[in-house]
Amino acid sequence: MLVNGKWTAEWHPVQSTDEKGGFVRQTSSFRHWVTPDGRAGLTGDAGFIAEPDRYHLYVALICPWASRTLIARKLKGLEEVVSVSVVEPWLLDEGWHFGDYPGANRDTLNHAEWVHQLYTQADGTFTGRATVPVLWDKKTHTIVNNESADIVRMFNSGFGHLAQSDIDLCPPDLLQEIERLNAEIYPSLNNGVYRAGFATTQISYAEAVREVFGMLDKLESRLADGRDFLLGDVFTEADIRLFVTLIRFDAAYYGLFKCNLRQLREYACLDSYTRRILAIPGIRDTVNIDHIKQGYYSIRALNPTGIVPEGPDMRAYALEGKS
Numbered sequence: 001m002l003v004n005g006k007w008t009a010e011w012h013p014v015q016s017t018d019e020k021g022g023f024v025r026q027t028s029s030f031r032h033w034v035t036p037d038g039r040a041g042l043t044g045d046a047g048f049i050a051e052p053d054r055y056h057l058y059v060a061l062i063c064p065w066a067s068r069t070l071i072a073r074k075l076k077g078l079e080e081v082v083s084v085s086v087v088e089p090w091l092l093d094e095g096w097h098f099g100d101y102p103g104a105n106r107d108t109l110n111h112a113e114w115v116h117q118l119y120t121q122a123d124g125t126f127t128g129r130a131t132v133p134v135l136w137d138k139k140t141h142t143i144v145n146n147e148s149a150d151i152v153r154m155f156n157s158g159f160g161h162l163a164q165s166d167i168d169l170c171p172p173d174l175l176q177e178i179e180r181l182n183a184e185i186y187p188s189l190n191n192g193v194y195r196a197g198f199a200t201t202q203i204s205y206a207e208a209v210r211e212v213f214g215m216l217d218k219l220e221s222r223l224a225d226g227r228d229f230l231l232g233d234v235f236t237e238a239d240i241r242l243f244v245t246l247i248r249f250d251a252a253y254y255g256l257f258k259c260n261l262r263q264l265r266e267y268a269c270l271d272s273y274t275r276r277i278l279a280i281p282g283i284r285d286t287v288n289i290d291h292i293k294q295g296y297y298s299i300r301a302l303n304p305t306g307i308v309p310e311g312p313d314m315r316a317y318a319l320e321g322k323s
């Protein structure tokens with residue numbers, strides 16, 4: 001992590017635990033909003049007006065939070081408006097690295113070698129983890145926002161007419177239900193798998209795994225009435241947030257994070273739900289199983305040998321899983 005603008009390699013995910021040995025995720029630090037007229041958004045400063053070729057998104061394809069933003073960018077037709085760089089899949093001693101691994105690219109915008117350099121460019125005294133996603137402003141050379149939940153909302157409504165698609169990922173009449181679902185699914189499942197994987201005591205692991213499968217069971221019953229998506233016929237932000245966890249489940253969380261009571265493919269409704277979302281044009285392009293496996297299985301604290309498993313066979317999802 002960065003401490004007062006200086007990189008320190010001392011930090012490790014498993015060190016960030018509560019008194020019971022449970023994994024604790026750090027909160028995001030840059031919270032400005034891009035808006036159609038440049039007025040301040042929910043948090044942060046004004047001045048980030050939606051303009052073509054002004055904003056750049058830094059992502060890791062292993063990362064579910066970054067993938068949320070990539071999906072929102074695709075579905076809103078913002079590919080020509082917001083450019084993207086993809087880091088290599090491994091979280092190294094200096095964090096995320098830009099390089100030539102297949103599916104990744106170099107940072108041709110800021111010429112950073114490491115993501116932490118973007119953070120210190122934005123704030124020379126930054127203290128915290130250099131996480132992805134990062135939404136970068138090319139005009140003021142700073143980070144607009146590094147919280148995926150905000151970035152998804154910004155992509156949905158902050159870019160006004162620059163968005164090529166009129167899909168609304170957060171329709172006002174469904175907002176309350178979306179937020180209720182998000183608040184339920186995040187701790188138990190999206191972050192629940194990490195709580196299981198990074199737990200340092202049997203008790204906090206067991207508690208997390210119980211919650212993960214409790215939520216999967218609940219969602220399976222919700223979808224059992226034949227609805228296409230979580231809120232019925234319409235695809236919303238809540239589906240993006242669930243999908244990014246489900247698509248990583250068998251490839252990473254089942255094995256590495258020991259969430260192994262059942263595989264996703266054993267849940268009939270959740271499995272077809274995942275395939276339905278993968279079939280939405282553009283979404284499959286945001287999923288890279290090789291990056292996902294390389295990335296998760298390179299977490300040395302959980303997998304000291306660094307061996308990446310051959311499976312699972314993802315051909316049923318028309319996804320490659322080579323290691």
Ligand SMILES: N[C@@H](CCC(=O)N[C@@H](CS)C(=O)NCC(=O)O)C(=O)O
Nearest residue numbers: 028063065129131132133146147148
């Ligand atoms: N609150 C952030 C969390 C992002 C996050 O935790 N990203 C992880 C990758 S999945 C990361 O970049 N970790 C780098 C680190 O911990 O040093 C969001 O949702 O945008």
